[in-house]
Amino acid sequence: MQICRSVEEVRRLRPAMKAMGFVPTMGFLHEGHLSLVRQAAAENDTVAVSIFVNPLQFDSAADLDHYPRAVERDLALLEKEGVDLVFLPTAELLYPPGFATRVEVGGVADRLEGPARPGHFSGVATVVAKLFNILQPQQAYFGRKDAQQCAVISRMVHDLNLPVEVVTAPTFRESDGLAASSRNARLTPAQRRQAPALYQALEAARQAFSEGERNRARLEALMTRTLAEQLGENAPDAEGRRAWETDYATIVDPDTFVPSETLGEEALALLAVRLGEVRLIDNMLLNSASISAGRDSSSPDY
Amino acid sequence: MQICRSVEEVRRLRPAMKAMGFVPTMGFLHEGHLSLVRQAAAENDTVAVSIFVNPLQFDSAADLDHYPRAVERDLALLEKEGVDLVFLPTAELLYPPGFATRVEVGGVADRLEGPARPGHFSGVATVVAKLFNILQPQQAYFGRKDAQQCAVISRMVHDLNLPVEVVTAPTFRESDGLAASSRNARLTPAQRRQAPALYQALEAARQAFSEGERNRARLEALMTRTLAEQLGENAPDAEGRRAWETDYATIVDPDTFVPSETLGEEALALLAVRLGEVRLIDNMLLNSASISAGRDSSSPDY
Structure with a gap:
């Protein structure tokens, strides 16, 4: 070498x-x-x-x-x-x-x-x-x-x-679904246990999409709700800083990354979440075939 | 081909x-x-x-x-x-x-x-x-x-x-010194006769530099004066537009294109002049060896 x-x-x-x-x-x-x-x-x-x-x-x-x-x-x-x-x-x-x-x-x-x-x-x-x-x-x-x-x-x-x-x-995921990232090494053990929340939120959107949900606002609310459920309590600390924060939880067109009002047969769900000092991102392609093909059945582009 | x-x-x-x-x-x-x-x-x-x-x-x-x-x-x-x-x-x-x-x-x-x-x-x-x-x-x-x-x-x-x-x-010049440019084709016959003024202004600067002039303001004034002498009368027309206009006539460092207060052994003289509808640019490297080497004895960079 x-x-x-x-x-x-x-x-x-x-x-x-x-x-x-x-x-x-x-x-x-x-x-x-x-x-x-x-x-x-x-x-x-x-x-x-x-x-x-x-x-x-x-x-x-x-x-x-x-x-x-x-x-x-x-x-x-x-x-x-x-x-x-x-x-x-x-x-x-x-x-x-x-x-x-x-x-x-x-x-x-x-x-x-x-x-x-x-x-x-x-x-x-x-x-x-x-x-x-x-x-x-x-x-x-x-x-x-x-x-x-x-x-x-x-x-x-x-x-x-x-x-x-x-x-x-395809994104390489740990056994609990967390997307592999060099930044994961900076998570505390407690944050590491919380971090699969991103994957779970994306999975929730994928599941709903595969069952026919095409309303963008409802899919985004589902992801936000899943994150809150999984990440738990988030009261501000003495400096007013919260333990975690969702930067975005959105559904966009996979080619343009523009949020489209009406969703077709394919859409991209994207998350950016801060856990303590570490900002994590993850995404999942949603398509009508995603039940049978399982996770990472992405198009050649993602 | x-x-x-x-x-x-x-x-x-x-x-x-x-x-x-x-x-x-x-x-x-x-x-x-x-x-x-x-x-x-x-x-x-x-x-x-x-x-x-x-x-x-x-x-x-x-x-x-x-x-x-x-x-x-x-x-x-x-x-x-x-x-x-x-x-x-x-x-x-x-x-x-x-x-x-x-x-x-x-x-x-x-x-x-x-x-x-x-x-x-x-x-x-x-x-x-x-x-x-x-x-x-x-x-x-x-x-x-x-x-x-x-x-x-x-x-x-x-x-x-x-x-x-x-x-x-090196810049290719016509026999009267005008730098070859596709834009020259847009000059009227009268403007074409005036256009070597740029070369003459650069030549005046080169000559002064080779005789030891190192004051940037004086070299720039010499170029501006030569342009005015060669291009002649410039009263505004009915719309207030002048026949020609100097956009810049300046001496810069050949590497950075920054005007340096004190000139060393090498400097670059640059002109941009509008003649009617046509904007012409030209330049010449000034260096202490330029008497003997003649025009276009430029460094490998220009």
């Missing part, structure tokens, strides 16, 4: 590597990442992974500081998976003095996580464009847990004619 | 084409473009040229409407030069419904032409990124007449790690 810490090293090794599948990560790898790595390995000659906690996509300095890191453990995991190349840049390498360019995506990036985290999607699009240009993969893999990120990256790739295919893979 | 009107055609032909030199143009080709094509041919296995009047980089609908076009003549010229591939997209192909991504360059793009033409450099950077991703050239050629554009594109390529080398080539 080659570990590259400069662009020049990648450029030197790349020509001999043939068709490459690429998994960009922020490290602190979990089973969700590893399932992407395995899919990339099955579908390509070679596999590259990047580990980079991208400061450009954090809207909060505290969130960046607290983002969990474990590079040595990550490298051991990737070595075991037979990964060919790991790109391990520093922030100084990717954003040297004088750096002044941003890739800005409109439309789908302007909703939900967009206003909730100013600059986030611009930071994601910019670093992903850079990583694609450095690694030059044929296919790049992203988890559908970050559904809106998948849509923003697909939009960018299409709009800028980047010569790479974006592949999205 | 292959004429490609779709991205798929380029993607199909590209793998067989080896090292490619690429000259992006807005058509209405002149000797300046053709000198770039010849340099690209001398330095690469194959040469590609794009012809696309990019609506995204025009801040004025009238300027876009009046931009001169002559595709059949352009294709005949390129055929004669032995060009291998011409990419001839439509606006609908490059900006289909739903298109929502922009490449935004800060710093050098925020000055002079930036505020003078809102959205211009964002439009340039976006289309050039797209063309690079479609053509995947090893080298791309730009004329130094558009010095700030060269700097913006170099910044973008560096910041986004695009795998292409930006080559800038």
Whole structure:
């Protein structure tokens, strides 16, 4: 396994590597990442992974500081998976003095996580464009847990004619339904026990949708109610801060991320919930076939 | 010569084409473009040229409407030069419904032409990124007449790690010194006779600089005075509009495009002048060696 810490090293090794599948990560790898790595390995000659906690996509300095890191453990995991190349840049390498360019995506990036985290999607699009240009993969893999990120990256790739295919893979869930996320490591044991509430709220919406419910307001109220039931008591503490908070619980069009008044045969349920200091997101595709196909019977896009 | 009107055609032909030199143009080709094509041919296995009047980089609908076009003549010229591939997209192909991504360059793009033409450099950077991703050239050629554009594109390529080398080539000048530009075709015969005033103003600055003048204000005043002398009478017409107008006549740092109070051994003189309906720009590198080296003895960057 080659570990590259400069662009020049990648450029030197790349020509001999043939068709490459690429998994960009922020490290602190979990089973969700590893399932992407395995899919990339099955579908390509070679596999590259990047580990980079991208400061450009954090809207909060505290969130960046607290983002969990474990590079040595990550490298051991990737070595075991037979990964060919790991790109391990520093922030100084990717954003040297004088750096002044941003890739800005409109439309789908302007909703939900967009206003909730100013600059986030611009930071994601910019670093992903850079990583694609450095690694030059044929296919790049992203988890559908970050559904809106998948849509923003697909939009960018299409709009800028980047010569790479974006592949999205089902959300990896723990046995209790919690979507795998590096941020889960920051939950207290009590919060960790509460966290499957997001999955349960999405499941409630999926169930109602599959039974024919097409009223968006009622589906959203069902998710909000399920969250409240599962997360429990929420009295403000001495500083007036509540134990948890729903940022959004909404149903949107899976292509545009616009909430549509009338729902058709397919819709996307999305949640963002703060548990203590940790903000979790999750989503589930609702479609009329979702009873038989079970969870993660998502369309190829999410 | 292959004429490609779709991205798929380029993607199909590209793998067989080896090292490619690429000259992006807005058509209405002149000797300046053709000198770039010849340099690209001398330095690469194959040469590609794009012809696309990019609506995204025009801040004025009238300027876009009046931009001169002559595709059949352009294709005949390129055929004669032995060009291998011409990419001839439509606006609908490059900006289909739903298109929502922009490449935004800060710093050098925020000055002079930036505020003078809102959205211009964002439009340039976006289309050039797209063309690079479609053509995947090893080298791309730009004329130094558009010095700030060269700097913006170099910044973008560096910041986004695009795998292409930006080559800038000397400004091609007519025998009277006027910088070749497609927009020159829109000048009336009288304006065409006046237009070398820009070159003369730059030459006056170059001469003074080479004789030791390092006071920015005095060099700028010399350019402004030379323009007034050469362009002549400028009384407002019935609508209060003057025959010509200096948008800027300035001396900046060649790397940052910031006007520096104290000038060193190298500086860039830049002009933007409106003659009737036509806005012309030109520039010249001033350096202490410029007496002996003559005009266009520019650094590799301009």
